[in-house]
Amino acid sequence: xxxxxxxxxxxxxxxxxxxxxxxxxxxxxxxxxxxxxxxxxxxxxxxxxxxxxxxxxxxxxxxxxxxxxxxxxxxxxxxxxxxxxxxxxxxxxxxxxxxxxxxxxxxxxxxxxxxxxxxxxxxxxxxxxxxxxxxxxxxxxxxxxxxxxxxxxxxxxxxxxxxxxxxxxxxxxxxxxxxxxxxxxxxxxxxxxxxxxxxxxxxxxxxxxxxxxxxxxxxxxxxxxxxxxxxxxxxxxxxxxxxxxxxxxxxxxxxxxxxxxxxxxxxxxxxxxxxxxxxxxxxxxxxxxxxxxxxxxxxxxxxxxxxxxxxxxxxxxxxxxxxxxxxxxxxxxxxxxxxxxxxxxxxxxxxxxxxxxxxxxxxxxxxxxxxxxxxxxxxxxxxxxxxxxxxxxxxxxxxxxxxxxxxxxxxxxxxxxxxxxxxxxxxxxxxxxxxxxxxxxxxxxxxxxxxxxxxxxxxxxxxxxxxxxxxxxxxxxxxx
Amino acid sequence: xxxxxxxxxxxxxxxxxxxxxxxxxxxxxxxxxxxxxxxxxxxxxxxxxxxxxxxxxxxxxxxxxxxxxxxxxxxxxxxxxxxxxxxxxxxxxxxxxxxxxxxxxxxxxxxxxxxxxxxxxxxxxxxxxxxxxxxxxxxxxxxxxxxxxxxxxxxxxxxxxxxxxxxxxxxxxxxxxxxxxxxxxxxxxxxxxxxxxxxxxxxxxxxx
Numbered sequence: 001x002x003x004x005x006x007x008x009x010x011x012x013x014x015x016x017x018x019x020x021x022x023x024x025x026x027x028x029x030x031x032x033x034x035x036x037x038x039x040x041x042x043x044x045x046x047x048x049x050x051x052x053x054x055x056x057x058x059x060x061x062x063x064x065x066x067x068x069x070x071x072x073x074x075x076x077x078x079x080x081x082x083x084x085x086x087x088x089x090x091x092x093x094x095x096x097x098x099x100x101x102x103x104x105x106x107x108x109x110x111x112x113x114x115x116x117x118x119x120x121x122x123x124x125x126x127x128x129x130x131x132x133x134x135x136x137x138x139x140x141x142x143x144x145x146x147x148x149x150x151x152x153x154x155x156x157x158x159x160x161x162x163x164x165x166x167x168x169x170x171x172x173x174x175x176x177x178x179x180x181x182x183x184x185x186x187x188x189x190x191x192x193x194x195x196x197x198x199x200x201x202x203x204x205x206x207x208x209x210x211x212x213x214x215x216x217x218x219x220x221x222x223x224x225x226x227x228x229x230x231x232x233x234x235x236x237x238x239x240x241x242x243x244x245x246x247x248x249x250x251x252x253x254x255x256x257x258x259x260x261x262x263x264x265x266x267x268x269x270x271x272x273x274x275x276x277x278x279x280x281x282x283x284x285x286x287x288x289x290x291x292x293x294x295x296x297x298x299x300x301x302x303x304x305x306x307x308x309x310x311x312x313x314x315x316x317x318x319x320x321x322x323x324x325x326x327x328x329x330x331x332x333x334x335x336x337x338x339x340x341x342x343x344x345x346x347x348x349x350x351x352x353x354x355x356x357x358x359x360x361x362x363x364x365x366x367x368x369x370x371x372x373x374x375x376x377x378x379x380x381x382x383x384x385x386x387x388x389x390x391x392x393x394x395x396x397x398x399x400x401x402x403x404x405x406x407x408x409x410x411x412x413x414x415x416x417x418x419x420x421x422x423x424x425x426x427x428x429x430x431x432x433x434x435x436x437x438x439x440x441x442x443x444x445x446x447x448x449x450x451x452x453x454x455x456x457x458x459x460x461x462x463x464x465x466x467x468x469x470x471x472x473x474x475x476x477x478x479x480x
Numbered sequence: 481x482x483x484x485x486x487x488x489x490x491x492x493x494x495x496x497x498x499x500x501x502x503x504x505x506x507x508x509x510x511x512x513x514x515x516x517x518x519x520x521x522x523x524x525x526x527x528x529x530x531x532x533x534x535x536x537x538x539x540x541x542x543x544x545x546x547x548x549x550x551x552x553x554x555x556x557x558x559x560x561x562x563x564x565x566x567x568x569x570x571x572x573x574x575x576x577x578x579x580x581x582x583x584x585x586x587x588x589x590x591x592x593x594x595x596x597x598x599x600x601x602x603x604x605x606x607x608x609x610x611x612x613x614x615x616x617x618x619x620x621x622x623x624x625x626x627x628x629x630x631x632x633x634x635x636x637x638x639x640x641x642x643x644x645x646x647x648x649x650x651x652x653x654x655x656x657x658x659x660x661x662x663x664x665x666x667x668x669x670x671x672x673x674x675x676x677x678x679x680x681x682x683x684x685x686x687x688x
Contacts, residue, residue, distance in 0.1 A: 014665075016658055016661045016662050016664075016665045017658045017661050025622070025639060026639035026640075027639070030638060030639050030640075031639055031640055032640050034655055034658055034661070036662070036665045036666075036669075038669075038673055039674070045510050045511070045557075046510075046556070046557065046558070048513035049513070049514070049515045049558075052515070053652075057650055057652070057653065058650075058652070058653050058656060059652050059656070064662075067675040067676050067677045068675060068676070069676070070676050075510075076511060098511075098513065099511060099513060102513055112676075113676035113677075133674065134674050134676070136672070136673070136674065139673065144556060144558075145556055146554065146555055146556040146580055160556040160580050161556065161580070161583070161584075162556055162557075162558035162561070162580065162583065162584030162587060162588070163558040163559075163584075164558060164584065164587040164588055164650075164651065164652075165583070165584070165587060165651065167652060168587075168651050168652040168655055171652050171655075171656070172652065172655040172656060172658075172659075172662060173662065173666075174655050174658070174662060176640065176651050176654070176655065177583075178638075178640075180579075210498055210550060210553060211498075211549065211550040211553065211576055211578075214550070214576060214578075214579060215579060241554075241580075244550070244553065244578065244579065245579075246579045246580070265674040265676075265678055266674075267672040267674070271671055271672040272672070274670070274671070274672055275670070275672035278670070278672075310498055310500075310553075329497070332496070332497055332498070335496070425507055425555075426507060427507045427508070427510065427511060444500075444502070444554060444555075446500045446502040446503065446554060447502070447503060447525075448502060448503070448506060448525055449502050449507075452506075452525060
């Protein structure tokens with residue numbers, strides 16, 4: 001048998017139909033397979049039109065396997081944080097509550113489990129699903145959201161799909177997908193204190209570029225990944241799409257199994273033993289055919305801060321904003337700097353911020369909040385800075401409150417919001433005003449992402465907390 | 481449905497690289513729950529600039545969009561594809577596309593064609609010089625004809641998407657043909673795979 005990657009093992013176990021139809025002029029590897037989807041996650045902003053497609057154009061009137069679908073509301077739900085100056089609920093929307101209510105009705109009509117606010121289990125879909133044990137090694141998962149890649153941290157194949165595909169998964173529990181190539185990202189060494197998973201993955205994206213992993217899944221490997229807890233592995237996989245990847249993955253190991261054992265939906269007894277035996281086989285062979293390998297020594301890394309309008313535009317905290325003329329893409333760099341209100345050449349540590357956002361599916365799990373709180377407890381939010389913490393799920397919020405983390409944040413001057421996507425996708429009214437600079441633990445710094453004219457700098461939770469206290473981008477290595 | 485091939489007419493040129501789906505379809509329009517009527521939403525912020533090529537009357541009549549590398553990167557929102565279709569585009573030509581955008585486009589009937597970098601540079605130069613040049617994208621032959629005389633450019637359109645577009649198929653329809661295979665797969669699924677019906681009462685997240 002030829003050597004396989006982790007992706008191959010999962011893929012081959014889920015092919016319902018091989019590459020069909022046969023099309024004239026198709027190249028090898030160009031045609032998709034029809035893959036079975038073991039768990040389908042849905043949220044309010046990409047599912048309404050998919051439900052509407054049921055019963056039309058030959059589609060069945062009801063989902064094929066309602067018990068393999070999990071719904072929550074995250075993109076549009078209010079955090080309860082007072083609107084910030086200059087921001088407003090997005091216009092032309094028909095309101096922000098209609099979608100979540102519609103999803104709840106659709107779920108009820110079709111017998112789909114819906115985790116709404118107050119259920120104790122609501123949250124950002126990529127945060128609430130794994131903490132319930134519905135994401136297990138060897139599974140395939142799909143969701144109408146690019147950051148579904150997060151769930152590959154469990155040794156699953158998890159990918160974002162569009163709304164037409166959401167409709168197909170509802171109707172058939174399958175999706176058409178071309179098998180991605182695999183890029184092996186090998187992380188070695190021990191990171192300095194204050195350097196986190198976010199910094200590791202921003203460094204990778206900066207190295208290979210925003211389209212560097214297009215057509216690929218990224219398998220995060222190496223001793224520096226093996227040492228990471230699940231929360232941090234999810235941060236790595238969450239950011240894989242920012243390098244253009246279709247998925248991120250980490251082979252499951254004892255860290256994974258220890259996390260899963262005893263969770264709500266994890267198998268028990270003999271089924272656990274059977275599953276565990278299979279999960280232990282889920283890894284890439286030593287001579288697996290990776291399309292590409294990239295190596296990063298994390299001992300050499302510093303906390304990273306993005307300065308531009310793609311996640312690939314980043315610099316170490318002790319570095320500088322680049323000069324457009326000296327960059328590899330002068331025109332694109334100049335455009336990005338103009339949008340960001342930068343000249344080029346500034347010290348990153350000299351840039352003052354107006355807003356700090358700790359949240360999102362990249363960095364709103366319990367370990368993220370612990371990391372930020374460890375720094376927040378050492379001071380107060382700087383004058384003129386508005387800092388907010390939005391936990392990733394109701395379970396994370398409850399645990400953080402039990403541990404006293406909410407008290408720590410509030411005593412330091414951070415506002416604490418109810419769980420959801422909040423200021424990452426900025427669909428619920430939590431926005432950064434035009435021209436304001438925001439240090440955000442989220443995953444995208446595109447133009448207008450946090451609101452029209454908003455200037456987003458992506459950072460780790462530790463860097464965000466340190467920055468909130470100092471009022472300028474601050475080095476978590478000296479404060480951790 | 482009648483299949484339109486070749487897709488012929490003028491083109492809008494947006495040559496910047498990395499045009500993400502947040503630019504194509506700003507978030508506020510993703511709060512809608514219908515599938516039509518996104519023509520005013522597409523590139524909403526960009527069109528606030530009166531000088532934008534998208535405000536040129538010819539733009540709405542152009543079936544082709546020629547865009548810079550990595551077009552459609554970022555968010556999976558299919559609303560970006562719907563907006564381009566509602567605006568009037570039938571195909572996008574670019575050196576590279578975001579993977580999910582491209583898959584969404586294929587599923588929704590927007591043709592995506594890739595060109596080699598040097599051919600793209602030539603195409604950009606030509607459209608800068610003569611913005612009204614007529615192009616014709618042949619989905620079957622995978623060729624982009626330029627004007628009347630220049631040699632056609634070789635483009636690549638994913639085979640599956642050509643099959644969908646030319647045959648008038650939907651992905652769901654094709655998947656439904658495999659009902660027997662789906663049942664067979666379901667018989668083989670391991671018993672440890674979870675359903676949302678299992679499970680104990682809500683507990684705390686595992687601290688890691």
